[in-house]
Amino acid sequence: MPLGVVIRRTPGVTPWARWAWTVVAVLPGAADADWALLREEDGACEFHAATLTLELHRADAEAYMQGLTANPPSIYVVLRPGPNARPEVTLVTASPFEAQDYADTGEDQVEKVDMPAGLVAWVRDFTLTHFKEEEFKKRRRDRQRVDLEEDGVGDARIPQLTDVYRAPVKARKERLQ
Template sequence: MPLGIVIRRMPGVTRWAKWHWRAVAVLPGARPADWAELRRDGETVEYHAATKALTLWATDTEAYLTNLADKVPSIYVVLRESSDRNKPLEVLLVTASPYEGQDYADNGEDIVEKVAMPDGLAAWVRRFAQEHHEDEAFVKRRRDKKRVDLTEDGKGDARIRQVSDVYRAPRRMMP
């Protein structure tokens, strides 16, 4: 489903940041756009920055259900700073998976904005997740009986005979 991304530009609150940019809404079924101005109120401007496809995967239904169980179901918008002054942010992707959003947040280069999901979109995601979700049985890992405490790490190569520890201080040879 195509989702239009609405980004708001507001005046910065410090002298180091002239503008504050934030993803504030998604527009389900939007047409392609390239930073089209939607609304202006003084210095605050909202742009339809881009339209990205929201793709749902049958293997991610657990993540979608986790998102829908949240107090406010959300779409995660992944943004990256751009060198273009007219388009300071590039919209990389939109996802309904909080796990995928967390993966992008962990890299430190991308900005991940959590935007409230409209009710119609939440119903669409819920229907998809319920149709494709399969519960996975929990399988407890069993330990094998192998003894791992019998080897001494750091004693050097087992193929080379050593009188003592290889980390010993070398002896000084006297002429």
């Protein structure tokens, strides 16, 4: 589904950042756009920055279910620093897991936006069709005892278990001669 991304530009509050960019909305079914000005008031401007395709995959149905149970359900928009002052809209996703992966890099700006009601219904229908909850299976420990054999501890030339970290006396005397 095509999603238009609406970005608000406000004056920066530090001398290092001239503008602050935040994603304020998504427009389901929007036409293509390239930073079309929607409104301007008191130094703040809102742009229809880009239209990207929201793709849903069956393998990510669990992630979509997790995102739908959040209050409110959200879409995540990934922004990267662009060649000019404007950010580049890279991705839109309904998966909080995928959004977390992008946030972990520290290079991308991930914005969380409320999902419109029609989009919630579309994602919910897809998710309920493809989501199969897996039964939790607790792992059982195997009963094998691994602590019975001292493998790789100390010097094999020392027969006493109490002095495994002591240097062999015989080998030390041979080196001195």
